[in-house]
Amino acid sequence: GEQVEQRPPHLSVREGDSAVIICTYTDPNSYYFFWYKQEPGAGLQLLMKVFSSTEINEGQGFTVLLNKKDKQLSLNLTAAHPGDSAVYFCAVRRIASSSFSKLVFGQGTSLSVVP
Amino acid sequence: GGIITQTPKFLIGQEGQKLTLKCQQNFNHDTMYWYRQDSGKGLRLIYYSITENDLQKGDLSEGYDASREKKSSFSLTVTSAQKNEMAVFLCASRDWGGETLYFGSGTRLTVL
Numbered sequence: 001g002e003q004v005e006q007r008p009p010h011l012s013v014r015e016g017d018s019a020v021i022i023c024t025y026t027d028p029n030s031y032y033f034f035w036y037k038q039e040p041g042a043g044l045q046l047l048m049k050v051f052s053s054t055e056i057n058e059g060q061g062f063t064v065l066l067n068k069k070d071k072q073l074s075l076n077l078t079a080a081h082p083g084d085s086a087v088y089f090c091a092v093r094r095i096a097s098s099s100f101s102k103l104v105f106g107q108g109t110s111l112s113v114v115p
Numbered sequence: 116g117g118i119i120t121q122t123p124k125f126l127i128g129q130e131g132q133k134l135t136l137k138c139q140q141n142f143n144h145d146t147m148y149w150y151r152q153d154s155g156k157g158l159r160l161i162y163y164s165i166t167e168n169d170l171q172k173g174d175l176s177e178g179y180d181a182s183r184e185k186k187s188s189f190s191l192t193v194t195s196a197q198k199n200e201m202a203v204f205l206c207a208s209r210d211w212g213g214e215t216l217y218f219g220s221g222t223r224l225t226v227l
Contacts, residue, residue: 004157006157009155032214034214034215034216036218041220041221042220042221043119043205043207043218043219043220043221044158044205044207044216044218045218046215046216046217049214049215089157089158093214102160102173103160103216105150105157105158105159106157107155107156107157108155108157
């Protein structure tokens with residue numbers, strides 16, 4: 001089945017620097033991609049969802065790139081600030097060939113932004 | 116908007132004890148999930164339910180039972196708590212045909 005590898009597991013950057021998190025997936029039929037942010041003591045909040053038809057997606061202060069050839073999904077925080085400190089998860093879901101298709105999560109990246 | 120409420124936030128039990136975690140959502144979503152979050156391992160699916168009274172096993176169902184008696188609630192039972200099950204348990208829901216999962220804030224399980 002689908003496997004998702006996320007790296008790095010821990011990342012520490014200075015305020016204003018960029019931070020990049022990368023996920024590599026195995027299933028070429030993967031179609032939906034998600035980035036979630038988890039703040040301490042909280043559940044996961046959706047940061048962005050990406051469909052395989054779009055390679056570059058921009059949010060507020062971050063960019064998500066999808067490289068289908070290499071089966072990689074990346075999250076790039078362009079100028080990190082302390083409020084970005086959290087655990088980030090990628091998740092991948094294949095095209096639903098049946099009534100249910102499972103969301104497969106990466107292992108998570110703990111990001112610390114130092115003032 | 117809606118909210119997913121998980122109770123309790125912290126659950127402490129003895130080894131071998133049967134423990135129940137509860138989840139309520141007011142999104143009126145069809146599908147609900149229970150995930151286990153271990154540090155460095157991401158989220159692993161324990162059980163899910165696509166409608167009231169439906170139960171489906173995930174990758175990590177051994178040692179757990181689940182119950183979906185109402186559309187709005189989904190409970191998870193640890194049948195015999197073990198120390199290696201200490202983790203954060205996250206409940207989530209999704210509307211049928213929607214792509215986004217909405218998560219509760221989790222229950223942290225400690226086994227003494």
